[in-house]
Amino acid sequence: MSIDHTYHLVICGSVVPDPLQSLEPVVTQGKPGLKNELMLPMVLDPFVNHSLNEAAKLREATKDTQVHLVAVGPKAKLQQLMMVLAQKTAFNLVAVDAPAGGFIDSHTVAAALAEAIKAIPGLDLQKTLVFGGWSSASRASGTTLQLVGEKLGITEQFFGVDRLTPAADGGFTVLERVEAGQHLETQVAGAPAVIGWATGELPELPNNPKIGMMNMAKIMPAIGKAKAVDLASAGFSVVDTALPAEKRQTRVVKDMPAAAVAAEIKEWIASGKAG
Amino acid sequence: MSDTSVERQSMEVDIACVGFGPAMGGFLTHLSRGLKAAEASGPIQSPTMPGAPPTVICYEKAEDLALGVSGVETEAKAIKSSFPDFDPASVPMTTWIKKEKTVYLMDPWGASRRPLLVRLADPILRLLGKKHSFTLPVNPPFLHKKGGIITALGQFNQWVAGQLMAEGAVQIWPSMAVEDLLLEKDAVTGVRLADQGVDKEGKPAEGFMPGMDIKAKLTVVGDGPIGSIGRKLNEKLGMPEGRHLWEWAVGMKFVVSLPDDCPLEEGTVIHTIGFPEPEIFGFFYVMPNKMASMGIFVPSWMQTPVRTSYRYLQYWMQHPYLWQYVKGGKVSSFGAKSLLESGIEGEPHLVGDGFARIGEGSGTTNILTNSGVDEAWASGRLLADAVLELLKSGQPFTRENLDKTYVASRRRSAIEKGTRKARHSRDGFRRGFLPGMVGMALAGFTGGLLYVPSREKAPHDMLIDLERYYRDRIPAAELRAMEAECLQKGGTLWEKILPRLGWPEVVFDGALLISHQDALLLGGKVQAVHGYRDHVLFDDPAACEACRTKSCVEICSGQAIARVEGRPVPAFDREKCVHCGACIWGCARGGRGDLAIDSNIAFLGVPGGLHSAEN
Numbered sequence: 001m002s003i004d005h006t007y008h009l010v011i012c013g014s015v016v017p018d019p020l021q022s023l024e025p026v027v028t029q030g031k032p033g034l035k036n037e038l039m040l041p042m043v044l045d046p047f048v049n050h051s052l053n054e055a056a057k058l059r060e061a062t063k064d065t066q067v068h069l070v071a072v073g074p075k076a077k078l079q080q081l082m083m084v085l086a087q088k089t090a091f092n093l094v095a096v097d098a099p100a101g102g103f104i105d106s107h108t109v110a111a112a113l114a115e116a117i118k119a120i121p122g123l124d125l126q127k128t129l130v131f132g133g134w135s136s137a138s139r140a141s142g143t144t145l146q147l148v149g150e151k152l153g154i155t156e157q158f159f160g161v162d163r164l165t166p167a168a169d170g171g172f173t174v175l176e177r178v179e180a181g182q183h184l185e186t187q188v189a190g191a192p193a194v195i196g197w198a199t200g201e202l203p204e205l206p207n208n209p210k211i212g213m214m215n216m217a218k219i220m221p222a223i224g225k226a227k228a229v230d231l232a233s234a235g236f237s238v239v240d241t242a243l244p245a246e247k248r249q250t251r252v253v254k255d256m257p258a259a260a261v262a263a264e265i266k267e268w269i270a271s272g273k274a275g
Numbered sequence: 276m277s278d279t280s281v282e283r284q285s286m287e288v289d290i291a292c293v294g295f296g297p298a299m300g301g302f303l304t305h306l307s308r309g310l311k312a313a314e315a316s317g318p319i320q321s322p323t324m325p326g327a328p329p330t331v332i333c334y335e336k337a338e339d340l341a342l343g344v345s346g347v348e349t350e351a352k353a354i355k356s357s358f359p360d361f362d363p364a365s366v367p368m369t370t371w372i373k374k375e376k377t378v379y380l381m382d383p384w385g386a387s388r389r390p391l392l393v394r395l396a397d398p399i400l401r402l403l404g405k406k407h408s409f410t411l412p413v414n415p416p417f418l419h420k421k422g423g424i425i426t427a428l429g430q431f432n433q434w435v436a437g438q439l440m441a442e443g444a445v446q447i448w449p450s451m452a453v454e455d456l457l458l459e460k461d462a463v464t465g466v467r468l469a470d471q472g473v474d475k476e477g478k479p480a481e482g483f484m485p486g487m488d489i490k491a492k493l494t495v496v497g498d499g500p501i502g503s504i505g506r507k508l509n510e511k512l513g514m515p516e517g518r519h520l521w522e523w524a525v526g527m528k529f530v531v532s533l534p535d536d537c538p539l540e541e542g543t544v545i546h547t548i549g550f551p552e553p554e555i556f557g558f559f560y561v562m563p564n565k566m567a568s569m570g571i572f573v574p575s576w577m578q579t580p581v582r583t584s585y586r587y588l589q590y591w592m593q594h595p596y597l598w599q600y601v602k603g604g605k606v607s608s609f610g611a612k613s614l615l616e617s618g619i620e621g622e623p624h625l626v627g628d629g630f631a632r633i634g635e636g637s638g639t640t641n642i643l644t645n646s647g648v649d650e651a652w653a654s655g656r657l658l659a660d661a662v663l664e665l666l667k668s669g670q671p672f673t674r675e676n677l678d679k680t681y682v683a684s685r686r687r688s689a690i691e692k693g694t695r696k697a698r699h700s701r702d703g704f705r706r707g708f709l710p711g712m713v714g715m716a717l718a719g720f721t722g723g724l725l726y727v728p729s730r731e732k733a734p735h736d737m738l739i740d741l742e743r744y745y746r747d748r749i750p751a752a753e754l755r756a757m758e759a760e761c762l763q764k765g766g767t768l769w770e771k772i773l774p775r776l777g778w779p780e781v782v783f784d785g786a787l788l789i790s791h792q793d794a795l796l797l798g799g800k801v802q803a804v805h806g807y808r809d810h811v812l813f814d815d816p817a818a819c820e821a822c823r824t825k826s827c828v829e830i831c832s833g834q835a836i837a838r839v840e841g842r843p844v845p846a847f848d849r850e851k852c853v854h855c856g857a858c859i860w861g862c863a864r865g866g867r868g869d870l871a872i873d874s875n876i877a878f879l880g881v882p883g884g885l886h887s888a889e890n
Contacts, residue, residue: 038367
């Protein structure tokens, strides 16, 4: 399907320490951070990763749609990350050079992202769909994308989205997760809108060396030009940092009747150990 | 292995590089500098696109450029000559070497399988007042790395890659595996990338994208000792006469956060010998910020098929001499890799029409000084100089031209001098631990003139039957019963044999002593990218069926190869594979007869490896 309509797609995606690593919060010189933060492998926030797949699909389905990736992170880490992402799909990078440890006020991050978006040459906000993650692996409060939308004046916001289907008139249908495993389908007249993606339904994009080479010609200069942003915000401080308490206790029991499992869970909840 | 009938995209570049490690780091660093330097005096032109600068692309199968999982102690002569102002503080986990010592570890549990003379040494040392260890009064001079550095190879690789990418003269693409060579008669004309969107058997599935053909004037192969492209070249060309790839070791290590009261100074290097088995050597490098890289080498000349590197690593770590330093600390990362220990004996055909080889897979490791990273870097630099010379003079990358330039400079180089001296230094180990130590000392002190000779043997020929190996410790009938139980119920032989020999139970404490599977997840993750085929294949099921000991299962660094109840062919789980490649040379059967590494296991080029925070 090819639709004669153009969107301006902006993906907000920060670099985060790979959440599969053992991340240990520490306070150094009065500031919170992660132990050995500089050594930790960084990835595109996994909650954002899917946005890239969706943006690639939407571009294919529409006419002249361009994709911009606005990424916050330390320059060196952005560069490493782009070597992988650049092979996925064509995009213009807008790099914001700032820490990525995750102990930053989401209002401040949202302000930096909104400023970077407004500064994208040729971007028409009325045609813009802001993509991002429903949540974040950066220990943020999960509110950043919503705040970006507010700062851009975009009031149509959808979170936990699994599917976006464009229509010929520039409108689109959004399938949004709601409680109890159900979806809410919404018909939207058109851009602008903020789309916070859940996991979606698309497979991972393959790595394509040709796309990578084309992308890198634009990406390296973009990283070189990345504006250093001080994300410290007045009145915001981290009082304490700690690893989440371990909640999981795995026990393998075979052939246990469902009633006995339920009784044990009931007893566990009643004991208050469930927290 | 890729389907030849599928229509593929192709792309032309000038230089295609396979694998990003220290050798490729050296090559790309000096090539990039040379290309940049020439811009002022008249740019070097691309042979494929005259008028444009040469296109140089490096493909690395790991998801990032920190695949190296080695704690490294190196003189770093070549690296320092490339970076005269090198400051270790600019690379995480890196520092100058300050102290080096070699320590003999006595056997605290009496479980080690020591030859008689070594067994006698322990009580004599105890009579002399030594409780658990004996520090050699002099560290052998050939082991010294004076003025060198301790580093984590993954961190070093990332540092090098960052600089290269910032310069922009070359491109490095991680998470992109090379599956095959492109050949026209005897010339290498490029590489084929791995198919994506396939199932575990390699059949097209959702999102199928055939691997692209990258046509190149020169293919630089630096994919390490077990790299699939290096091994394909060996298969195609064979090894030069008298050369072989028969000496190996698996190096396995932990990165440990040392306790605050650990007295060891940053920059301390400790080599250990004698324990947990005499054949197993150990290393302990003290890095900045109270971190240490500590591990063991399990060699292919260790004759038992029961080579569990992980459990031996835990025994070694618990030796009282080492435990005093780490007690109260915490393991933060784990890794393993194969080391090609044939040195110059394992030097393959270095060049041919359209290709050149660098690094460990090209026989650069000095097996006497235990040094490989710096030599690998130096080999890359030599190739870069040769390539620049040929590009500037407009000469093609033929065997003859690469011979005249790269190979000639390798022959004149310090790598060649060092590896020639080291050539037979480890031969004695094929006769056993003591002849090996004597041979190494002789070679070390005479510059390689004297050594203990022995007959060369393929790795699987070094393995001996369990009954013979444990003949004085466990009755043959009992061993056979253990084997039968493993065949029926799965599991490993080491789990049964080591406790029977007196090795204590490892009591997990969640800090220093953790399960093997926890180690894979702690501080890292195994990359098993979706959409690629399985990379470990058992070529001939009949050979597996006939194999009693399943040494591939015993040696596997990630428990990725496992016996399955009632099945003669082991199962492979790529979610656990750290891509160390020990299964290739650790295969007890051999299989393909005339190849450089005679193995029943095929190890294909697929993205993956251990992705670790501190490697």
